[in-house]
Structure formats: C-alpha cells, structure tokens
Amino acid sequence: MPTPAKLVxxxxxxxxxxxxxxxxxxxSMPEGARIGWFREILAAGGLVVGWKYIGxxxxxxxxxxxxxxxxxxxxxxxxxxxxxxxxxLHSAYATLEESLSSKYTEVGLAAEAWxxxxxxxxxxxxxxxxLAVAFAGSAAIGxxxxxxxxxxx
Numbered sequence: 001m002p003t004p005a006k007l008v009x010x011x012x013x014x015x016x017x018x019x020x021x022x023x024x025x026x027x028s029m030p031e032g033a034r035i036g037w038f039r040e041i042l043a044a045g046g047l048v049v050g051w052k053y054i055g056x057x058x059x060x061x062x063x064x065x066x067x068x069x070x071x072x073x074x075x076x077x078x079x080x081x082x083x084x085x086x087x088x089l090h091s092a093y094a095t096l097e098e099s100l101s102s103k104y105t106e107v108g109l110a111a112e113a114w115x116x117x118x119x120x121x122x123x124x125x126x127x128x129x130x131l132a133v134a135f136a137g138s139a140a141i142g143x144x145x146x147x148x149x150x151x152x153x
Contacts, residue, residue, distance in 0.1 A: 005065070005149030006055030009141060010047045013054060013075075016137045017046030017082055020130060028127045045085060050141070054078045058145035065150030068143060075142020079134045083125065091117030 021039035029035070057074035060066035095104075095114040104110040125131075 005058035009055035009145035010050035013050030058149040071146025079138035
C-alpha cells in the first residue's frame, strides 16, 4: 500500500543513488571513462530499494510510523543492499558480455571471472568520500522517512 513514508524514502534514495553513481564516476574511475546509463540504473534500483525496504520500515507495522532508530538502521541497510546489488549485477553483466563473445569455455571460468569483476568493482567503490556520502545520506534518508511515517498517521 502506498504511504507518504514510502514515497519520500523512494525518491530521496533514488536521488542519493544517482549522486553516488556520479561520485563513483568522477572520483574513482579513470579520466575519460564512459558509464552510459549507470547512474540512471542506480537511481531506478534506489527507487525500488527505498520503496520496498526503507519505506516499509518507516511506515511501521500498523501504518503509524516506526521507531527512528529502526528507520536509520533501515537506511544504512538500504545502502548495503544497493552496494551488493550493484556489485552483483554489474559483474554479471560484464561476464555475460564477455561470454557472448565465446571467451569462456567452461562454466567455472565464467563464475571465476564474475567474482573477479565483483572484487574489482568493490575496490573501485572503496573511495572514502563515496562511502561517507552513501552511508551518511542513507542514514539521513532513513531518519527523514521515519519522521514522515510518524507525522503522516
């Protein structure tokens, strides 16, 4: 059921994910790197995670809001979910793209490459500025969504 807390969490978290994708591009990637629709795809994923995870926690079990500590924790958990989802999906896409050109002859080689891409993505995202913005922003979004969930009874 749509609630104001879900809407606020979804929109704010989508904006944060877009900005984190932009920070990743400007701060961690080499000069001249092209990312295509990466930021927009991150924002779409943030919209879903903000609605389904952070917004549901902020709405509370009875639709009357939840404790603010739960909401802040849900915001931080949403950031962890987005990082893991991004690593898994991007590395799977890169592996699939290479496997279509018949680079891998066995399934084990493709799985190994998938894990190598995921580790490389994690190293790329280990920028302190990006992590600080992602986790502090998601905690603030959880707090804001929790306040909206408590006020919009």
